[in-house]
Amino acid sequence: MRSALTSMQVGGSRERELDANVIRRVALAVRLPLGSGSGVHTLMGDFLRNCHAADDRYLDAIDAALYMARHADAERLAQILEDGGSVWTIRSDRKGLERRVDPAATQAFEQATNSDDLASVELSQAWSRAFGRDSDASDAWDHSIKAVEAILAPIVVPAQDKPQLGHVLGQLRNQGERWRLVVPGPEQDHSVGPLVTMLRTIWPNPDRHAAGDPRTPSLAEAQTVVHLAVTIVQWARSGAISLA
Structure with missing residues (x-):
């Protein structure tokens, strides 16, 4: 040093x-x-x-x-x-x-944040709070949620006033047939089920009252959530999530 x-x-x-x-x-x-x-x-x-x-x-x-x-x-x-x-x-x-993060994960993050928009700003904040010197697991989790909200809300709930991830998740869970993933999946139906599972993993932050029994997440948990958020943002940017 x-x-x-x-x-x-x-x-x-x-x-x-x-x-x-x-x-x-x-x-x-x-x-x-x-x-x-x-x-x-x-x-x-x-x-x-x-x-x-x-x-x-x-x-x-x-x-x-x-x-x-x-x-x-x-x-x-x-x-x-x-x-x-x-x-x-x-x-x-x-x-x-x-x-130090796996180079492939770092490259995925850099690709997911190469656009000048709110999703990139929030995802960069999440990454910094998860992997930087000034780490904060709960804050990293919150910024991950905001990054996913910013990228998915215009696709899934474009007319929603002040959209939150809960709105996105509810719409995909209740009317999932309106959207499709580019990957066919085991049933060859392009179901958004895998995305719903990822969103349910991310939302809500266990440190918030919406979680039911609030607790502070571990840094390892928050880092995993950030990686999930990177994947979801990449999917949305590449058109992997679209209207059916």
Whole structure:
């Protein structure tokens, strides 16, 4: 982790001045005290000494520095983290850290969020809260639901005022014959039954009163829900869900 932080070095005097400012801002963000020195090497020395108590503090510092330092060499940092066997890697937008996820799952997420719309925004929030440093299982679950709502409501309940996933699920469950999946399924009838099952798995968030017996979901549960949401958004974008 120390080598990952110290890799964020640049050459010119103006860039070094910017480095000193970034070091101060990162230290403030992760609540690390710094000495009274002003030189970039002195500040970095103080910073690293105060980080040394725990690797988590290094990770928090890298996460903050990636967001603040435009000149950070993300590819080099990612390689250092991989070589060190870290479960963390650099986000695709290079603005922080996220848990290392199977490359195929990451590619699916990137494809599902390549459109400039509400579904992409919500799905990106869900991914960040499920796999980022600032994880929150319940929040990740909520944003997954909102992403699926945003992509399916215009297809399934276009006339619904303030549509929610419950409206979408109810319509597909009660009048499923009006829609079809591109995959024929075991009965060769293109039933939306598999989609209904996925939606029932996602909705509602167990942390909400609609669940009946509210509880905080685990991070593993929320991560699985995010992967389901990615699949559903991909299906909708590709036309795999359509009117019969």
